[in-house]
Amino acid sequence: MAEKRIISILSGKGGVGKTTLSVNLGAIAASNGKEMVLVDGDLGNPSVGLHLGLWGYTAGLQSVLAAKCGLEQVTIVHPATGMRVVPSTLEYSSNVKMSKLKDVLKAATYRSFIIDSPPGIASGVEEILSSCNETIVVVTPDIPSVMSAVKIIEIARKKGVKVDGLVLNRVQNKRYEMHEKEIESTCNVPILVSIKEDRAVPESISAKMPAVLYAPKSKASRSFQQLATELGFSGKAAGVKGRGGMMARFFAWLSRLFGGE
Numbered sequence: 001m002a003e004k005r006i007i008s009i010l011s012g013k014g015g016v017g018k019t020t021l022s023v024n025l026g027a028i029a030a031s032n033g034k035e036m037v038l039v040d041g042d043l044g045n046p047s048v049g050l051h052l053g054l055w056g057y058t059a060g061l062q063s064v065l066a067a068k069c070g071l072e073q074v075t076i077v078h079p080a081t082g083m084r085v086v087p088s089t090l091e092y093s094s095n096v097k098m099s100k101l102k103d104v105l106k107a108a109t110y111r112s113f114i115i116d117s118p119p120g121i122a123s124g125v126e127e128i129l130s131s132c133n134e135t136i137v138v139v140t141p142d143i144p145s146v147m148s149a150v151k152i153i154e155i156a157r158k159k160g161v162k163v164d165g166l167v168l169n170r171v172q173n174k175r176y177e178m179h180e181k182e183i184e185s186t187c188n189v190p191i192l193v194s195i196k197e198d199r200a201v202p203e204s205i206s207a208k209m210p211a212v213l214y215a216p217k218s219k220a221s222r223s224f225q226q227l228a229t230e231l232g233f234s235g236k237a238a239g240v241k242g243r244g245g246m247m248a249r250f251f252a253w254l255s256r257l258f259g260g261e
């Protein structure tokens with residue numbers, strides 16, 4: 001059986017847009033019928049549930065890590081998209097060990113995950129890196145964010161995790177911002193997508209909805225869609241569509257041949 005696909009969303013600095021990206025990628029994948037379970041791996045500051053208006057749950061990833069139940073038992077279905085979400089409970093518990101994460105994901109029936117992570121090398125990040133096989137690193141176009149991303153990329157690579165690329169977020173094209181080329185050469189990683197500063201993002205968080213649902217035509221939402229397509233979440237990737245088209249033409253030709261049309 002093929003290896004599970006486990007993608008972590010990381011950053012060097014905090015507050016750059018990891019949770020926003022995670023919920024939007026998860027929403028796009030689910031809307032396209034792709035199984036991508038969104039796991040809130042930020043035990044210290046869980047916010048996936050807050051972005052999605054999911055609360056009132058009494059069990060979450062912590063309960064699974066403490067071996068009180070299985071991952072499926074704490075999974076919530078996000079009503080608007082059908083996205084599967086493993087929330088973290090808001091109460092802080094110091095004795096929950098992220099070291100079990102790898103086994104928990106391995107044991108789960110689900111095969112694909114997005115893990116929203118805490119920033120930098122905060123507690124839990126090393127365990128997330130040990131549990132995933134791909135990572136996307138979010139940066140903003142400023143030196144502190146990019147320099148701290150360099151560190152996290154180095155740790156990811158040392159752990160044998162494939163760094164898919166950077167997501168450059170909150171771009172305003174101001175003179176003081178780092179340029180894309182400078183960021184790529186500093187990190188030695190390509191930028192997968194560049195997302196503009198867009199008020200649709202804070203508005204969507206306030207509405208407790210992913211931006212791709214709240215404002216699908218906004219600049220940020222178009223960028224989330226572009227990235228999802230690149231990652232193969234959307235079902236609209238050119239390659240997939242192309243293959244489908246060719247197969248469809250082939251079957252139509254076969255059916256004409258044998259159906260005597």
Ligand SMILES: Nc1ncnc2c1ncn2[C@@H]1O[C@H](COP(=O)(O)OP(=O)(O)OP(=O)(O)O)[C@@H](O)[C@H]1O
Nearest residue numbers: 014015016017018019020119170196197198201202
């Ligand atoms: N493209 C954008 N345009 C405008 N605001 C944005 C954009 N992306 C994120 N934000 C804002 O940035 C803030 C932080 O976003 P988010 O919570 O996703 O970051 P984070 O990296 O998960 O933070 P933390 O490190 O604390 O977990 C939010 O208030 C959000 O509205």
Ligand SMILES: [Mg+2]
Nearest residue numbers: 018019042047
């Ligand atoms: Mg976050």
